[in-house]
Amino acid sequence: MFVDISEILNKKNAKLSFDISEYISTNDYKPNINEFLSPVKVEGTVVNINKEFRLTAKGTVMVLINCDRCLKNIEYTLNFDIDEIYANTGGCGEIEVFDGSIIDISSAVKKNIIFSLPMKVVCKEDCKGLCPVCGKNLNEGDCSCDTSYINPSFESLRSLFKFDEEV
Numbered sequence: 001m002f003v004d005i006s007e008i009l010n011k012k013n014a015k016l017s018f019d020i021s022e023y024i025s026t027n028d029y030k031p032n033i034n035e036f037l038s039p040v041k042v043e044g045t046v047v048n049i050n051k052e053f054r055l056t057a058k059g060t061v062m063v064l065i066n067c068d069r070c071l072k073n074i075e076y077t078l079n080f081d082i083d084e085i086y087a088n089t090g091g092c093g094e095i096e097v098f099d100g101s102i103i104d105i106s107s108a109v110k111k112n113i114i115f116s117l118p119m120k121v122v123c124k125e126d127c128k129g130l131c132p133v134c135g136k137n138l139n140e141g142d143c144s145c146d147t148s149y150i151n152p153s154f155e156s157l158r159s160l161f162k163f164d165e166e167v
């Protein structure tokens, strides 16, 4: 994803607005994201601050990710922010470098999409998850497995969950 900043390249304090909508490949994002359902939309500005360029933007994209309990695909809208400084003079440290008058924001987009992913998403609040024995999706009905036996080492975990439910 590219932003052409030629019109502010040599104008100190000049500001440029941009608006990009582009499909990106999912391969780079596996296993976190299964699929992108919409183009990635990024809207923001670039300001020329004495030969450094501060790019701030808001982005959004709809993705398919797995339910944390039953692994079903869920549509989820990710919203992310970008705040990055670019320099084409061979900046150092935290500054991203670019050539000519085109800034490639792909790595900033990727970084912030990954960062915006929620730790856990469930398809519904009371998702029953998968049977620990046969793997059946228990939202689609019960299986005939005997799950009354609980591995003693999970006993403490189980009481934690119970405690959670009561709160």
Ligand SMILES: [Zn+2]
Pocket: 067, 068, 069, 070, 071, 072, 122, 123, 124, 127, 128, 129
């Ligand atoms: Zn689920």
Ligand SMILES: [Zn+2]
Pocket: 131, 132, 133, 134, 135, 136, 143, 144, 145
């Ligand atoms: Zn089962």
